[in-house]
Amino acid sequence: MTRPEGVAAPPTRPRVVIVGGGFGGLYAAKRLGSEPVDVTLVDRRNFHLFQPLLYQTATGMLSVGDIASPLRGILRRHDNVRVLQAEVVDLDVEGRRVLLRDGEIPYDILVLATGSSHHYFGREDWAAAAPGLKTVEDSLRIRRRILVAFEEAERETDPAALHAALTFVVIGSGPTGVEMAGALGELAHATLKRDFRAIDPTSATILLVEAADRILPTLPPQLSEKAARSLARLGVAIRVRTRVIDVRDGVVTLRAGDADEVVRARTILWTAGVKASPLGAILARRTGATLDRGGRVVVGPDLTVPGHAEGTGGSDKPLPGVAPVAMQQGRYVADCILARRRGEAPPPFCYRDKGTMVVIGRNAAVAEIAGWRLSGFAAWIVWVFVHIAYLIEFENKILVLVQWAWNYFTRKRGTRLITGDDPPPEVKA
Amino acid sequence: MTRPEGVAAPPTRPRVVIVGGGFGGLYAAKRLGSEPVDVTLVDRRNFHLFQPLLYQTATGMLSVGDIASPLRGILRRHDNVRVLQAEVVDLDVEGRRVLLRDGEIPYDILVLATGSSHHYFGREDWAAAAPGLKTVEDSLRIRRRILVAFEEAERETDPAALHAALTFVVIGSGPTGVEMAGALGELAHATLKRDFRAIDPTSATILLVEAADRILPTLPPQLSEKAARSLARLGVAIRVRTRVIDVRDGVVTLRAGDADEVVRARTILWTAGVKASPLGAILARRTGATLDRGGRVVVGPDLTVPGHAEGTGGSDKPLPGVAPVAMQQGRYVADCILARRRGEAPPPFCYRDKGTMVVIGRNAAVAEIAGWRLSGFAAWIVWVFVHIAYLIEFENKILVLVQWAWNYFTRKRGTRLITGDDPPPEVKA
Incomplete structure (x- = not known):
C-alpha cells in the first residue's frame, strides 16, 4: 500500500475531508468555505436533510423536497469546497486516507460528522415491525404505513382487525415520539375526519409508550404535563412506566409493573x-480511542481524538444528538482548523444550550428557552419561526411556510400520498 | 358464483363504479358528486396525479407532492362518492361486478377510465434500459438516473466512460420527449452549471431521437421549427428520420437511412x-367489443361499448391520450349517466380541441390554441397559467407557482434529490 502523495510534506493549503453532510458537516464546510483550505465533503446522499421536520413528511404535511437541499447547491459558491457522493468504508489513520467503497481520498485533517441511526438496544430484529425515522426513505415508508392502515380499515369488516388497523403505537416519548404522536392525532382528528365513508378516523387509538415516569423526561415536569394535556386533546393515550418487551409484526407486548x-x-x-x-x-479501533455506551467516540475538550489533533469527531461530555449541538460543533471544528493554521491554540468547545422545543399540534407546543418555559400558542409560534429560520435554502423556507399556513387554516395535509411502492403490476389482458 | 344482490332489481339510486382516478375518472366523479347516484371511485393509488407535469418532478423542478393530490381529499365534500384503493383484476359483465384482487363491487353503471402505459411496440425488453414516464415512481427513478449520471461523471477518469455518463438520449419527440429534452438542457446549462469541480455540465450531450422527419410531428411544421431552435439553444441535438433499432443498458443503436x-x-x-x-x-373480451392497434376499446358515439349502454370506456375515433380529452370525456360520461336517468338521449361526444402546448425551457414554448400559433415567451406564459389553472388543489397551485417563480429567477431546481434507493447499508464497525 503506497502512501498517497503529499502526506510527508503537506501542501500549503491543507486538505480537509469532512465525512457527513448533516448539520455538523455542513456547518463546518460552510465555515471553511472561501478560507485557505481545500475541503472535500463526502456524503452517501447528494442532499442535506433537515431531520427535525422529518416527522412532518412521515405524516403527510410536507414533501421530501421541502426539507432536503442538494449539497452541491448549498456549497456552489465556495470554489474551495468539493462535494463527493460516495460511501466511506474505512479509515487509514496512519496513511491519512479515507477509504471509499470505490476509491480513496487523502487528507491532512479529517472531520467525522456521521450522525446517528436507530438504536434498538440489542433488539435489531424489531426494526422491521417497528421502523424508526432517520432517512427520507424511512419517512416515506412510515407515511405509506400510516395511510395504508386507514385505507385498509375502510374496507375491513372483522371488528378485531379493524381495531388493529386503527391502532398506532409510538414507542419512546422524547421530542420525536411526542411530535409523531401529536401529528398522528391531528391526522385522525382533523385531516382525515371527512375522508372516509365506512370508518370514523377519530376513533383511532394512538398509544404513546414511555419507560420513564413521564413523557419528555429530559424536559422540566411542568412541560411534560402541558404536553400530555395537549396530546390528550388530540386523542393520544399515554402509557408511562411501561416497557416494551416484545415487538412482532402487528403486535406489541407492553409491561407496566407486573x-x-x-x-x-x-x-x-x-x-x-x-x-x-x-x-x-x-475510528476508535484505528486510533485506540474509547467509545461510550451509545457508540460515540470519547474526544478531548477540542473535540479531537486524543493524540490525533488532525482528526475530530464525537463530543466531549455526552451532549444530546440534536441539530443545535451538531451546528455548533461543526462551526467550532472549522474555527479550530483555521486557528491552528494561524498557530493559535483553540479554546475548548462549549455548548450553548439555546433550549428545547417540541410541537404537539396546531397552536400547541412546549419549549424551554434560556430558562424560560413556554407552552401553547406562544411556544408554537416560536417553534414555527425558529424552524423556518434554520431551513437551509430560501426556497424551502417559502415552501414550508406556505404549506404550514395552508395546513393551519385547512388542516388538509396535501402530501398524504402513498408512494414508493410501485403499483402492483398490471393485470394481463 | 352467486349473483350479488340488487342486480335483478337495481336500487333507485344507480350504483356507478368508476375505475381510475386520472383526469377522466376524477372529472366524471366530480360531475356526479352530490347527484342522485352512488359513486365508487376505484384506483390502485390513493392520489390523482397531474401527469402533464411529471417530467418536472423527473428533472428536479417540483416535488411529487406538488403534482399529486389525495383522491379522498378532492372528493371529501361529496357524500355520495366513495373512494376505494384497490386493484381491479377482471370484469363480470353479465353479473355486473368489478372483480378486485381482494373482493368485488357490484355496479349498475361502469365507467372505465384506466388510462395508458408505455408502449415499446413489442420490445418490452427495452423497458429496463430505457424507462418511460407514467408514475410517480417512474419520475423519481428517472430523476435518480439523471442526477447519478452527473455524480458519476464528476468522479470518472476514463474519457469514454465520462462521455457516456454525460450522454442523455431521449427517444420520441412528442410533447413529453421535447419537454424532457428541454428540461435536461436547462439542467445541464443552467441549474448545474456551477455545481461541479471536475466536469463541465454544459458539455453534456443530449440527443432527441425521432423517426419522423421533424420533431413534434402532430403540430404544424412552423412550430416544430421554433421548438427545434429553442432546443438547440439549450444544447439539445436533434436526430430526425432516425429509428431506434436496439437498446441495451447504456447503449442505444440508431439507424438513419442505411x-x-x-x-x-x-x-x-x-x-x-x-x-x-x-x-x-x-372489457373487449367480456363484451365482444373490438380493440384498435393501441389496445383501445372501439366505442360508440356516446363512448359506450356497443350493446352495453351501462358501461363506457375508450373513445370513438382515435383521439390523443392527453389530459384535455380525458377531462372532457369524464364530464361527458357523467352527463350521459344523468341524462339517461332523466330519460333523455345524450348527444354524441364531441371533443373540443383547445390546442396543444409544449414548453421547452424558461421563456420558451410553442403552442397552437384555437388555430393561433404562439411561440417563445407568449406561449410560455400561457402554458404556465393554463397548467396552474388545472392543478386540482389550491395549495398545489401556490406551491408550483412559488417554485416556478423561484426557478425562473435562480434556475436552481431545489428538488434535484437522489432518493428512493435506501442508502447502502452502513458499514459494520
Missing part, C-alpha cells in the same frame, strides 16, 4: 433511541 | 409511445 398487555396494532413506530454511526467504532 | 450509429449513453429515456391499459382488452 402486568403484561398485548396490543394488536398495524402501525408500530420506534423513536426510543439513537446510536452513533458505525464509523465512530472504526 | 447508417447505423452506436451511442454509449448512461441515461436513455423512452417517450415514444403509449398503449391503453390492459383492462380495455379484458
Whole structure:
C-alpha cells in the first residue's frame, strides 16, 4: 500500500475531508468555505436533510423536497469546497486516507460528522415491525404505513382487525415520539375526519409508550404535563412506566409493573433511541480511542481524538444528538482548523444550550428557552419561526411556510400520498 | 358464483363504479358528486396525479407532492362518492361486478377510465434500459438516473466512460420527449452549471431521437421549427428520420437511412409511445367489443361499448391520450349517466380541441390554441397559467407557482434529490 502523495510534506493549503453532510458537516464546510483550505465533503446522499421536520413528511404535511437541499447547491459558491457522493468504508489513520467503497481520498485533517441511526438496544430484529425515522426513505415508508392502515380499515369488516388497523403505537416519548404522536392525532382528528365513508378516523387509538415516569423526561415536569394535556386533546393515550418487551409484526407486548398487555396494532413506530454511526467504532479501533455506551467516540475538550489533533469527531461530555449541538460543533471544528493554521491554540468547545422545543399540534407546543418555559400558542409560534429560520435554502423556507399556513387554516395535509411502492403490476389482458 | 344482490332489481339510486382516478375518472366523479347516484371511485393509488407535469418532478423542478393530490381529499365534500384503493383484476359483465384482487363491487353503471402505459411496440425488453414516464415512481427513478449520471461523471477518469455518463438520449419527440429534452438542457446549462469541480455540465450531450422527419410531428411544421431552435439553444441535438433499432443498458443503436450509429449513453429515456391499459382488452373480451392497434376499446358515439349502454370506456375515433380529452370525456360520461336517468338521449361526444402546448425551457414554448400559433415567451406564459389553472388543489397551485417563480429567477431546481434507493447499508464497525 503506497502512501498517497503529499502526506510527508503537506501542501500549503491543507486538505480537509469532512465525512457527513448533516448539520455538523455542513456547518463546518460552510465555515471553511472561501478560507485557505481545500475541503472535500463526502456524503452517501447528494442532499442535506433537515431531520427535525422529518416527522412532518412521515405524516403527510410536507414533501421530501421541502426539507432536503442538494449539497452541491448549498456549497456552489465556495470554489474551495468539493462535494463527493460516495460511501466511506474505512479509515487509514496512519496513511491519512479515507477509504471509499470505490476509491480513496487523502487528507491532512479529517472531520467525522456521521450522525446517528436507530438504536434498538440489542433488539435489531424489531426494526422491521417497528421502523424508526432517520432517512427520507424511512419517512416515506412510515407515511405509506400510516395511510395504508386507514385505507385498509375502510374496507375491513372483522371488528378485531379493524381495531388493529386503527391502532398506532409510538414507542419512546422524547421530542420525536411526542411530535409523531401529536401529528398522528391531528391526522385522525382533523385531516382525515371527512375522508372516509365506512370508518370514523377519530376513533383511532394512538398509544404513546414511555419507560420513564413521564413523557419528555429530559424536559422540566411542568412541560411534560402541558404536553400530555395537549396530546390528550388530540386523542393520544399515554402509557408511562411501561416497557416494551416484545415487538412482532402487528403486535406489541407492553409491561407496566407486573402486568403484561398485548396490543394488536398495524402501525408500530420506534423513536426510543439513537446510536452513533458505525464509523465512530472504526475510528476508535484505528486510533485506540474509547467509545461510550451509545457508540460515540470519547474526544478531548477540542473535540479531537486524543493524540490525533488532525482528526475530530464525537463530543466531549455526552451532549444530546440534536441539530443545535451538531451546528455548533461543526462551526467550532472549522474555527479550530483555521486557528491552528494561524498557530493559535483553540479554546475548548462549549455548548450553548439555546433550549428545547417540541410541537404537539396546531397552536400547541412546549419549549424551554434560556430558562424560560413556554407552552401553547406562544411556544408554537416560536417553534414555527425558529424552524423556518434554520431551513437551509430560501426556497424551502417559502415552501414550508406556505404549506404550514395552508395546513393551519385547512388542516388538509396535501402530501398524504402513498408512494414508493410501485403499483402492483398490471393485470394481463 | 352467486349473483350479488340488487342486480335483478337495481336500487333507485344507480350504483356507478368508476375505475381510475386520472383526469377522466376524477372529472366524471366530480360531475356526479352530490347527484342522485352512488359513486365508487376505484384506483390502485390513493392520489390523482397531474401527469402533464411529471417530467418536472423527473428533472428536479417540483416535488411529487406538488403534482399529486389525495383522491379522498378532492372528493371529501361529496357524500355520495366513495373512494376505494384497490386493484381491479377482471370484469363480470353479465353479473355486473368489478372483480378486485381482494373482493368485488357490484355496479349498475361502469365507467372505465384506466388510462395508458408505455408502449415499446413489442420490445418490452427495452423497458429496463430505457424507462418511460407514467408514475410517480417512474419520475423519481428517472430523476435518480439523471442526477447519478452527473455524480458519476464528476468522479470518472476514463474519457469514454465520462462521455457516456454525460450522454442523455431521449427517444420520441412528442410533447413529453421535447419537454424532457428541454428540461435536461436547462439542467445541464443552467441549474448545474456551477455545481461541479471536475466536469463541465454544459458539455453534456443530449440527443432527441425521432423517426419522423421533424420533431413534434402532430403540430404544424412552423412550430416544430421554433421548438427545434429553442432546443438547440439549450444544447439539445436533434436526430430526425432516425429509428431506434436496439437498446441495451447504456447503449442505444440508431439507424438513419442505411447508417447505423452506436451511442454509449448512461441515461436513455423512452417517450415514444403509449398503449391503453390492459383492462380495455379484458372489457373487449367480456363484451365482444373490438380493440384498435393501441389496445383501445372501439366505442360508440356516446363512448359506450356497443350493446352495453351501462358501461363506457375508450373513445370513438382515435383521439390523443392527453389530459384535455380525458377531462372532457369524464364530464361527458357523467352527463350521459344523468341524462339517461332523466330519460333523455345524450348527444354524441364531441371533443373540443383547445390546442396543444409544449414548453421547452424558461421563456420558451410553442403552442397552437384555437388555430393561433404562439411561440417563445407568449406561449410560455400561457402554458404556465393554463397548467396552474388545472392543478386540482389550491395549495398545489401556490406551491408550483412559488417554485416556478423561484426557478425562473435562480434556475436552481431545489428538488434535484437522489432518493428512493435506501442508502447502502452502513458499514459494520
